Structure formats: structure tokens, C-alpha cells
Amino acid sequence: MLVLAALLLIIFPIFLDTFRLNLMGRYLSLAFVAIALVLCWGYGGILSLGQGVFWGLGGYCMAAFLKLEAARNIANEAGTDQINALTTVGLPDFMDWNQITELPWFWYPFKNFPLTLALMFLIPTVLAYIIGVAMFKRRVSGVYFAIITQALCWIMELLFVTRQGWTGGINGITDLRTLLGWDFMNGEHWTGQRLVYFITVIMIGVCIILGRLILTSKLGKLLVALRDTEDRVRFSGYDVASFKTFIFCIAAAMSALGGGLFVMNVGFMSPKLVTIEPSIYMVIFCAVGGRMSLIGAVYGTLVVSYGRTYFSEQFPELWLFALGGVFILVTVIFPKGLAGIVESATPWLGKVFSKTGEQQGSQPPAEAVGT
Amino acid sequence: MELLAFISMFEGYTGEEIRAIFIMQGFSGLSMFSVFLLMALGLAIIFGQMKVINMAHGEFLTIGAYTTVFISDWAVESAPGFLPYYFPFAMLAAFGVAFLMGYLVEIGFIRFLYKRPLDTLLATWGLSMILQQIFRLTFGAREDSAVMPDWLMGSWAASDMVDIPINGMFLLGTSIFMTVLVWLLMARSRWGLRVRATVQNREMAAATGINTKRTDRMTFALGCGIAGIAGAAFTTIGSVSPSAGSLYIVDTFIVVVFGGAGSLIGTILAAFSIAQAQSILEFFLDGVLAKVFILLTVVGILMLRPQGLVVSKIRKP
Numbered sequence: 001m002l003v004l005a006a007l008l009l010i011i012f013p014i015f016l017d018t019f020r021l022n023l024m025g026r027y028l029s030l031a032f033v034a035i036a037l038v039l040c041w042g043y044g045g046i047l048s049l050g051q052g053v054f055w056g057l058g059g060y061c062m063a064a065f066l067k068l069e070a071a072r073n074i075a076n077e078a079g080t081d082q083i084n085a086l087t088t089v090g091l092p093d094f095m096d097w098n099q100i101t102e103l104p105w106f107w108y109p110f111k112n113f114p115l116t117l118a119l120m121f122l123i124p125t126v127l128a129y130i131i132g133v134a135m136f137k138r139r140v141s142g143v144y145f146a147i148i149t150q151a152l153c154w155i156m157e158l159l160f161v162t163r164q165g166w167t168g169g170i171n172g173i174t175d176l177r178t179l180l181g182w183d184f185m186n187g188e189h190w191t192g193q194r195l196v197y198f199i200t201v202i203m204i205g206v207c208i209i210l211g212r213l214i215l216t217s218k219l220g221k222l223l224v225a226l227r228d229t230e231d232r233v234r235f236s237g238y239d240v241a242s243f244k245t246f247i248f249c250i251a252a253a254m255s256a257l258g259g260g261l262f263v264m265n266v267g268f269m270s271p272k273l274v275t276i277e278p279s280i281y282m283v284i285f286c287a288v289g290g291r292m293s294l295i296g297a298v299y300g301t302l303v304v305s306y307g308r309t310y311f312s313e314q315f316p317e318l319w320l321f322a323l324g325g326v327f328i329l330v331t332v333i334f335p336k337g338l339a340g341i342v343e344s345a346t347p348w349l350g351k352v353f354s355k356t357g358e359q360q361g362s363q364p365p366a367e368a369v370g371t
Numbered sequence: 372m373e374l375l376a377f378i379s380m381f382e383g384y385t386g387e388e389i390r391a392i393f394i395m396q397g398f399s400g401l402s403m404f405s406v407f408l409l410m411a412l413g414l415a416i417i418f419g420q421m422k423v424i425n426m427a428h429g430e431f432l433t434i435g436a437y438t439t440v441f442i443s444d445w446a447v448e449s450a451p452g453f454l455p456y457y458f459p460f461a462m463l464a465a466f467g468v469a470f471l472m473g474y475l476v477e478i479g480f481i482r483f484l485y486k487r488p489l490d491t492l493l494a495t496w497g498l499s500m501i502l503q504q505i506f507r508l509t510f511g512a513r514e515d516s517a518v519m520p521d522w523l524m525g526s527w528a529a530s531d532m533v534d535i536p537i538n539g540m541f542l543l544g545t546s547i548f549m550t551v552l553v554w555l556l557m558a559r560s561r562w563g564l565r566v567r568a569t570v571q572n573r574e575m576a577a578a579t580g581i582n583t584k585r586t587d588r589m590t591f592a593l594g595c596g597i598a599g600i601a602g603a604a605f606t607t608i609g610s611v612s613p614s615a616g617s618l619y620i621v622d623t624f625i626v627v628v629f630g631g632a633g634s635l636i637g638t639i640l641a642a643f644s645i646a647q648a649q650s651i652l653e654f655f656l657d658g659v660l661a662k663v664f665i666l667l668t669v670v671g672i673l674m675l676r677p678q679g680l681v682v683s684k685i686r687k688p
Contacts, residue, residue, distance in 0.1 A: 047489050140677040143424055143488060147628050148673060150621055151666050162659045276621065280496055287493055320504035327497025331490040332480045 004295050009201055018193055025197040025265040027305040028204055030055075032258025034285040034297035035207050036251035041283070042291035043215060044247045045227030046141070050149030051255050051282050053156050054124035056274030058256025060160075060167070061120040063269035064110040066176035067092045073178065092173070098165035107166075113180060120260050121253050128252030132245030139241075141230075153276050160271040172270025176263065184264055196264045203261060204298060207254050211294045214250070223247060288330050290339025299338055392654055400650030402539040402608060405546040407642035409601035410623040411630070412546075412553050417594035418624075419633035420570050421587065423481060424492040427499035428623065429616025431595040433506060434472060435465035435602025436517075436611040443517035443606075455520045462545075462603040469599025473592040481591060482584070499617065506613035516610035523607055538607040545604045549597065554635055556593075566590050629669050631679025640680050645669065 013021060033051050040046045071092050091103060109115045131152070135145055160167045168174070177183060184192050214220055226233040226240050234240045263269050272278075281304075289300020304326070311319040334340055384392065410432060417425050425431075439461040446457045476498065484491045519538070526536040557563040568576040569583045577583050605611075626645060630637030645665060652661035673679070 047492075049492075134674045138674055138677050140674065143418075143422070143492075144628055144673070144677060146424075146489065146492065147624050148670055151625055151670055154621060155663050155666050158659045158663055162657070284493065284496075317504070317508065320500045324497040324499075324501035324504070327500070328480055328494045331487075331494040331497075332483050335487070335490065 004298060005205065009198075013194070013197070021197050022193045022265060023306075023309065024302070025193070025200050026262065027302050028197075028200045028298070029258045029262035029265055030282060030285065030305065031204060031298045031301035032207060032261070033255045033282040034289060034301045035204070035211055035294055036254040036258075037283060037286040038291060038294050038297045039211055039214065039223075039254075040247050040251040041286065042293075043220065043223045043227060044244060045223075045230075046244060046248060047146045047283070048149045048248070048251070048279075049146045049276070049283065050151075050153035050156075050279055051251070052274045052276075052279035053149075053153050054128060054252040054255040055259040055262075055282075056156065056160075056269075056271075057124045057127065057259065058120050059259030059263050059269045059273070060173070061110065061116055061123060061256075062260035062263040063173040063176060064107060065113060065116040066179060066263065067173050068107070068111055069178055069180070070175055092168075093175075094168040094171070094173070095165055098169075100165040104166055121256055124252045124256040125249050128249045129245060132248040133241070136241035136244040136248075150276055150279075153274070153279050157271055157275045160274065167271070170271060172268055172272070174268040174270075176267045179264070184267075193265075196261075200261045200265065203257060207257070208294045208298070210250075210254075214247075215294075219243070219246075284327060284330075286337075288326065288337050290337030292336060293339035296337055296339030303338065393651065396651045396654045397647060398535055398539060400647040401543055403650055404643050404646035405539075405542040406601070406605060406608075406619065407623060407626050407646055408546045408639060409542075409549060409604055410598060410619055411626045411638050411642055412549055413594040413597035413601065414623055414627045415630075415633065415635065415638045416553070416557070416597070417591055418627055419638075420566060421485070421590055422488045423485070423591065424488060424495065424624075425594070426492055426495040426620060427476075427502060428495075428595075428598055429618070429620040430499045430502040430506075431469045431473060431598035431616070432602040432605065432619070433502070433611060433613070433616040434469045435599030436606050436615065437506065437510060437515070437602075438465040438468045438599065439603040439606045440515045440517045440611055447518050454518065455522065458520055458523070458603075461517070462600055465599040465603035466596045467599075469602070470592045470596030473595025474588060476595070477588045477591040482587065485587070499620075503613050503617070510613065512613060514610040514612045517606040519607060541607055542604050545600070549600060550635070550639065553597070557635070562589075625666070625669055629673065629679055631681040634679070634681040637679055637681030 016024065033055050037048070037051060040048060074093075091100070095103070109119055131149075135141075135148065140148065161170050163169075184196050215223075222233065222238065222243060226238070226243060230240055259269075262273075285301040285304050286297050287300070288304050289298065290296030304323075308319070308323065311322055315322075330337060336343070410428065413431070414425065414428055417423050417428070439458075442457055442461040442464055443454075446454045480494055481491065484494060523538050523541055527540070557566065565576070565581050565586050568579070568581055569586045573583055576586075602611075602616075605615075609615075622645075626641045627638060629645065630639070630641030648665050648668075649661055652664060656664070
């Protein structure tokens with residue numbers, strides 16, 4: 001934890017230029033999902049292949065607010081000269097292009113910032129709650145749950161791409177620059193991008209601490225127990241479905257926060273980021289870092305994402321081989337990911353790296369993960 | 372608004388037209404059904420029996436399709452006289468190549484993952500990336516297609532308004548033939564008995580003298596081989612690109628899960644209902660909306676019946 005904090009808070013900001021730092025911020029906003037997956041997959045045994053849905057919903061909520069602000073800014077700048085404003089006053093430009101003349105009703109809440117923040121967490125969490133109750137009460141789990149979440153991911157992509165007038169279609173929501181008048185896309189020294197980076201890092205810290213609290217509590221022990229032998233927990237009188245739903249909702253909220261911060265880091269949101277493939281990437285981040293280690297998830301995200309950027313620039317043809325190889329290698333030989341490698345290489349360092357719950361469940365037993 | 376579109380979608384058509392539309396769309400649905408079924412057959416063996424989630428299944432289909440294209444190119448260039456007859460041989464070759472690949476992949480890493488089903492998903496996703504990149508480097512990113520023999524071309528005019536393409540019928544025939552073959556193999560042969568015994572109780576099966584490792588390997592390879600045949604059959608209706616297989620993989624998994632893993636009847640039912648619903652709704656609504664309706668319906672039904680449409684009554688170990 002200390003090593004990671006030093007790396008993210010001191011070393012990166014000193015040695016990286018704003019562009020690279022912003023790249024790191026981008027990767028880190030994906031790490032939220034990896035941390036969420038450690039909680040619900042590594043410990044809870046719930047593999048969600050559609051975690052990108054929650055991430056994306058959070059992102060779209062944030063983007064909707066910022067887009068309305070951008071539209072207001074354009075209107076203000078145009079002033080009395082409305083003809084040059086290019087778009088209908090106060091309406092996002094893509095709606096204008098799609099012949100929508102009035103703001104759809106569900107865009108209204110995003111005029112208000114506190115409401116937007118609340119919705120950014122609420123919409124994904126409520127969705128996760130509905131899915132969780134519907135699935136876990138019916139005892140849908142393992143592979144079946146994974147496939148169903150994948151289908152949900154697909155539905156969301158199809159809807160967001162085709163309902164162009166409401167969502168910006170395939171291009172998504174672009175040209176986001178200011179938040180409540182603060183120019184966060186500004187690349188100068190300590191303003192804008194750098195500040196967004198630090199906010200992202202601090203939020204990562206909050207999520208890790210929250211995750212630790214959950215895992216060290218009784219709930220965490222129960223999660224491991226129900227992952228390993230769900231029936232035994234059920235027969236002991238626990239309401240397994242509620243616990244699973246709870247952790248799934250927490251994971252969704254965490255992912256949504258990542259999505260919102262992603263928009264702040266890059267200034268756009270697009271449906272390409274909520275397709276099935278990114279969701280699988282997120283699972284890979286978590287697997288590479290170590291599905292049992294909250295901190296490992298952050299490292300996993302940084303390593304794979306950076307590797308992706310670096311390799312696809314340097315050796316575009318080899319990149320997919322390398323990535324595919326990593327998938328196979330990690331799952332077959334290092335199921336505990338980077339955290340597991342560090343732990344076995346230097347036992348004491350491993351303890352420093354990740355103290356949480358490693359003792360109870362070093363490796364998810366076979367049947368538990370599958371059934 | 373969408374619901375209104377759904378209700379009013381029949382407006383403006385005469386009864387006879389609607390019948391013709393249903394028959395035509397129904398038949399194009401049958402083609403889709405054949406593709407789903409052919410792909411799902413291999414998965415139903417690999418996933419249904421062995422619980423291995425093979426995300427690279429689509430790439431085994433692509434292997435079969437490229438094998439067919441390769442043989443057809445060879446026939447065009449050096450053996451034009453062979454061209455009318457090459458297709459059955461191409462199908463066999465497609466099976467062989469995909470079978471061999473599956474066999475090697477099982478030895479390579481699948482066999483280490485039998486006790487961790489969800490991990491097979493990650494590993495085979497990696498495999499699918501590697502295979503797609505190999506296709507891209509070997510065959511290029513553009514789309515290839517096989518030269519069809521004359522007897523597969525053209526269509527059969529059933530009535531004035533209804534026109535049924537021959538390649539669609541061929542595809543349907545192939546998938547029915549393969550389904551029967553798989554059923555015979557799994558339910559009526561010594562080998563199928565060994566597979567079922569291994570799946571139900573590995574230790575007991577091993578104790579009775581079944582080589583369970585060999586059975587696993589052959590089962591996986593066979594599933595891949597069937598995907599190869601699906602790929603060969605697929606070339607009769609479409610062209611091949613490096614990512615062709617990945618277009619169908621999610622659909623196929625939904626078909627297998629919806630039907631009830633391990634149940635052949637369930638797989639057929641699921642493939643049929645999804646394909647028909649998609650094809651008929653597509654004509655009246657836009658394709659995407661049809662897809663969303665169907666996916667939501669399937670998810671809804673799966674919530675009510677998590678085991679899928681048809682539950683195979685096999686005792687779990």
C-alpha cells in the first residue's frame with residue numbers, strides 16, 4: 001500500500017510529463033473496476049463479464065452533465081449572436097445533428113451537479129441490485145451468471161450505439177472541457193489534468209481502504225466461505241443471495257466511480273468502451289494483478305494497460321500474441337497473478353504488499369468457482 | 372414508443388403478403404438456425420459435457436472456413452476438374468485441421484484447467500486473440516470466400532412470392548446430419564458412453580478402466596472438429612475474415628446456456644427459437660431492436676429457469 005501510494009503520489013507526478021501522467025490517470029480509472037472485481041470475483045466468486053456496463057453508466061452520467069455545461073457555455077459565448085451558435089441553444093450538439101429539438105426528459109436531472117453525482121452512483125447500483133436479486137435469488141451463478149452479464153453488456157452497447165439522438169451514437173459524448181466552470185482539460189502545471197490525476201489516485205486509495213474494511217470484517221470472511229462452499233453457508237442460516245447482491249452492488253458503485261473519473265481524465269465517453277471486449281480486459285487486469293489482492297489489481301491494470309500502449313506502438317503485430325500469451329500464462333501457471341508471484345518470491349515483501357485475507361483462501365478451490 | 376412500433380408492425384400488409392414474409396423470413400431464420408446449431412453442437416459437447424468455456428470456439432470455426440477457402444483456391448488454380456466435387460472433401464479437411472488444433476490446445480493448456488472452469492474462459496480468450504492475429508498475418512485482414520460448386524448455387528422457386536436458396540437448404544441439411552451424428556455418437560456409441568461416464572464420475576470411470584485423460588482430449592478435439600465443419604458449411608452463405616468467428620461466439624453461448632447445457636434437444640430448441648424470433652422480428656423492427664428484445668427475453672427466461680429450457684436429468688457427482 002505504501003509502495004503503491006509513493007509510486008502514484010510522488011514518483012509518477014515528478015517523473016512523468018503531463019501527457020504521460022494523464023495516460024496513467026486513464027489507466028487508473030480502469031483500476032476501479034479491477035478492484036471491484038477482486039471483491040466480487042476473487043472473494044465473492046461472482047465473475048461478472050459485464051462490469052463495463054456499470055463503469056460505462058457512471059461515465060455516461062458524468063458525461064451528460066459535462067455535455068450540458070458545454071452546451072450552455074457555447075450558448076453564453078454566442079451571446080446575442082445566436083445564429084453563430086451552430087446548435088440549438090443549450091442542447092448538446094449531437095442531438096441537434098439527429099434532429100432532436102428538445103432535451104429528452106431523462107437528461108433533465110443532469111443539469112444539476114449534486115443530482116448527477118448521486119445518479120452516477122445510484123443508476124449502476126440500482127441496476128446491479130435488480131440483476132443481483134433476480135439472479136442470486138434464483139441461484140444463477142458461475143458460468144451462467146458470466147454469460148448473462150455478457151448479454152447485458154451487449155444489450156447496453158446496442159442501445160447506446162443505435163439511440164444516437166439520446167446518447168451520441170457510436171461517437172459517444174465528446175468535447176467535454178469544464179466542470180462547474182473549472183477547466184479540467186487544461187494541461188498546465190498544477191491545474192486541470194494534474195489535479196484530476198490526484199483526485200483519481202485519492203479515490204483509488206479510498207476504494208482500496210473500503211475494500212480492506214469489507215474483507216477484514218465478518219462480511220469478508222463470509223464471502224470467502226460462500227465462494228468456497230456456498231451450500232454450507234446457506235445451511236448455516238445465512239441469506240446467501242443478499243450477501244452476494246450486496247457485494248455486487250458495492251462493486252457496481254465502485255466501477256461507476258471509475259467511469260466518472262475516466263470522463264474527467266479524457267474528456268469524452270464512447271460506447272466502444274462499454275462493449276464486451278473492454279469488460280473482459282477488466283477481468284484480465286484483475287487476473288494479472290492477482291484476483292485476491294486489492295493492490296495487485298491496481299498494478300495489474302497499470303502493467304497490462306501500459307504494456308498495451310507500449311507494445312501496440314512498438315510492435316503492433318506482436319501485441320496480440322503477447323497479450324494472448326499473458327492470458328494463458330497467468331491463468332495456467334500464475335492463477336494468483338502478480339501478487340502471487342511477489343508473495344512467493346519474497347515472503348516478507350508479499351506480506352507488506354497484501355495483508356488482506358490471504359491466509360484464509362490462497363486459491364479458490366475448483367468446484368466453488370465453477371458451480 | 373418502441374412498444375407501439377411492436378404492435379403496429381403488421382399494419383399495411385395484406386394477409387397473403389404477411390404469409391409470404393413469414394415463410395421467407397422463416398427460411399432465412401432456418402439458415403441462421405443452422406449456423407447457430409452447427410456452432411452450438413461443438414460447444415454443447417465441450418461446455419455441456421466438460422464444463423470448459425471455450426471462447427476460442429469461433430476461431431475453430433474460422434479455421435474450418437479458411438481450410439475450405441484454401442482448398443477451393445487450390446482447386447481453382449490447379450485442378451479445375453475437381454471443382455464440382457471438392458466441397459465434401461473440404462468439409463472433411465476442415466474437420467481434420469480443427470480437430471488437430473483442438474487436440475494440441477488440449478495438451479497445451481486446457482487439461483490443466485478442468486478444475487477451474489471460469490479460468491478456461493480467460494485462457495481461451497487469450498487463445499482466440501492469438502489465433503485471430505495468426506489469421507490476420509497469414510491471410511490478411513480482407514474477407515476471403517470460397518468458390519462455390521454449381522450445384523450449390525441458385526434457388527428453388529416454391530411459389531410466386533417464395534424463393535428458397537439452395538445453399539440455405541444445404542446448410543440446413545448439414546446441420547441436421549451433424550446433429551443426428553452427434554446424437555448417435557454421444558447416446559449410442561461405446562465412446563459416448565465413456566464420455567458420459569467420465570463426466571459423471573471421473574474416479575469411478577477411471578476405476579472401470581476408462582482412460583479419462585484420453586477421453587477428455589478426444590472430447591475437446593471432437594468439439595473443435597465440429598466447429599471446423601460448421602466453418603466449412605458457413606462458407607456457403609458468407610465470406611471469411613479473421614474475426615468472423617467472434618461475431619457468433621456470444622450468440623452461441625447464449626444458445627447453449629438457454630437450451631440447457633448438455634441437452635441436445637434443448638440446444639436445438641434454443642437455436643430454433645432464437646433464430647426464428649430474430650429473423651421474423653428483424654423484418655418488422657430494426658435489427659438492433661429485435662436483438663435487444665430477444666436478448667432481454669432470453670435473460671428473463673434464464674432468470675426463471677436457470678438450468679435452461681431442457682434440464683438433462685443426470686445426477687451431479
